[in-house]
Amino acid sequence: SQQGEEDPQALSIQEGENATMNCSYKTSINNLQWYRQNSGRGLVHLILIRSNEREKHSGRLRVTLDTSKKSSSLLITASRAADTASYFCATDGGGSYIPTFGRGTSLIVHP
Amino acid sequence: GAGVSQSPSNKVTEKGKDVELRCDPISGHTALYWYRQRLGQGLEFLIYFQGNSAPDKSGLPSDRFSAERTGESVSTLTIQRTQQEDSAVYLCASSLLVGTGDYGYTFGSGTRLTVV
Numbered sequence: 001s002q003q004g005e006e007d008p009q010a011l012s013i014q015e016g017e018n019a020t021m022n023c024s025y026k027t028s029i030n031n032l033q034w035y036r037q038n039s040g041r042g043l044v045h046l047i048l049i050r051s052n053e054r055e056k057h058s059g060r061l062r063v064t065l066d067t068s069k070k071s072s073s074l075l076i077t078a079s080r081a082a083d084t085a086s087y088f089c090a091t092d093g094g095g096s097y098i099p100t101f102g103r104g105t106s107l108i109v110h111p
Numbered sequence: 112g113a114g115v116s117q118s119p120s121n122k123v124t125e126k127g128k129d130v131e132l133r134c135d136p137i138s139g140h141t142a143l144y145w146y147r148q149r150l151g152q153g154l155e156f157l158i159y160f161q162g163n164s165a166p167d168k169s170g171l172p173s174d175r176f177s178a179e180r181t182g183e184s185v186s187t188l189t190i191q192r193t194q195q196e197d198s199a200v201y202l203c204a205s206s207l208l209v210g211t212g213d214y215g216y217t218f219g220s221g222t223r224l225t226v227v
Binding site: 033035040041042043044045048088090097098099100101102103104 | 115146202215218
């Protein structure tokens with residue numbers, strides 16, 4: 001089954017800096033989504049990018065998708081301490097309706 | 112409801128006991144998913160329901176795990192004869208459109224299961 005894998009596993013930055021995390025996957029996708037998880041509980045949907053899209057913005061978030069490299073990146077600009085969380089990418093497609101998740105990137109933003 | 116509701120929020124059980132976890136999806140969401148997340152790990156798919164179709168149980172780790180859903184309503188995940196390795200957060204998600212997640216998946220807050 002396809003699976004997104006996030007990189008890096010952990011990221012520590014200062015407030016105001018930008019944070020970039022990457023996701024790689026193995027097979028063709030319908031779409032790719034990014035989620036945030038606080039304190040190991042429910043995931044919050046951040047942004048969805050379709051396979052025919054290359055870039056998408058939402059507030060301080062910017063997502064890119066390169067289907068030729070089977071990779072995506074999530075950029076958080078002007079980070080805040082409240083952005084501290086784990087970030088996961090999820091993919092579905094290739095005949096599967098089941099979104100698969102990577103292990104996540106743990107982001108710490110120091111005030 | 113306004114969101115996906117899971118209960119209980121936390122459950123501590125003794126090894127060997129059965130537990131039942133509940134998920135109330137958003138009204139009208141046809142697809143429902145259960146995932147397991149061990150500490151510091153990613154989400155592990157367990158089971159998928161789509162309307163009245165037969166569920167996809169391919170992620171269930173053993174025959175001690177089972178789940179039910181009636182139509183497009185509440186789902187229950189049952190773990191029989193719990194083991195310490197079952198300790199994890201169990202997450203439920205629902206989505207509006209069939210499988211494609213065009214609007215993303217809405218997750219509940221999870222049930223943290225601890226087997227002692």
